[in-house]
Amino acid sequence: MSKINLLQEIIDTSNNIVFFGGAGVSTESGIPDFRSENGIFESLRKYGDTPENLVSHSYYLDHTEEFFNYYKDNLVFDEAMPNPAHTALAKLEKAGKLRAVITQNIDGLHQKAGSKNVMELHGSIHRNYCQICGKQYGLNHILESDGIPRCECGGVVKPDVVLYEEPLNNTIMNFSIDYISRAETLIIGGTSLVVYPAAGLINYFNGKNLVLINKSETPYDNLASLVINDAIGEVFSQIKI
Ligand code: ZN
Numbered sequence: 001m002s003k004i005n006l007l008q009e010i011i012d013t014s015n016n017i018v019f020f021g022g023a024g025v026s027t028e029s030g031i032p033d034f035r036s037e038n039g040i041f042e043s044l045r046k047y048g049d050t051p052e053n054l055v056s057h058s059y060y061l062d063h064t065e066e067f068f069n070y071y072k073d074n075l076v077f078d079e080a081m082p083n084p085a086h087t088a089l090a091k092l093e094k095a096g097k098l099r100a101v102i103t104q105n106i107d108g109l110h111q112k113a114g115s116k117n118v119m120e121l122h123g124s125i126h127r128n129y130c131q132i133c134g135k136q137y138g139l140n141h142i143l144e145s146d147g148i149p150r151c152e153c154g155g156v157v158k159p160d161v162v163l164y165e166e167p168l169n170n171t172i173m174n175f176s177i178d179y180i181s182r183a184e185t186l187i188i189g190g191t192s193l194v195v196y197p198a199a200g201l202i203n204y205f206n207g208k209n210l211v212l213i214n215k216s217e218t219p220y221d222n223l224a225s226l227v228i229n230d231a232i233g234e235v236f237s238q239i240k241i
Pocket of ligand 1: 155
């Protein structure tokens, strides 16, 4: 049986699927991974610093304007559209087979594709709030502002995105652990599973089918029921839901 047929069979026979996705899910929608080798190279060339420093809490505090310049150039891709992976996952949720999407991406593409129950571990570019009065703003307010986005009260409007040095949202983390620990099938895609929290979350799974879909190998390949080394959108475009 081909790997795609095996994935089809796992999906057809599972009624409690959870999906966990990393940056690779978004790259097929034209969103480059700012932490990739090329992303690091470009950030050093243009900004003289690494992505990890530029998207850190201390950099946001000390160099707020430069932070927003880098952020708008490298983390916000407003025109991006969902790819076949996003679409398939939304369909699986609608069909009552998929319980949750857990994502490390901040682009909101799962919701754009129609997914409802999305655990955004690193927040979302679409939610922004004033650091003084708490007023909420959409993405347009950030994109339309020159330099530092400001609230009408004068406060800085900060994206609801988890920066380096900032903790993950505990509630979202706990929900994610709960979904994974009760899942029958866990499909992990577009992540090499070497970075926290991805590497930690996988340990909570004790269901039947662990499926890993990633372009390159991961340290968990030997634990998986099925490993597909391919682009995730390509893979899901061949699955019938
Ligand atoms: Zn305000």
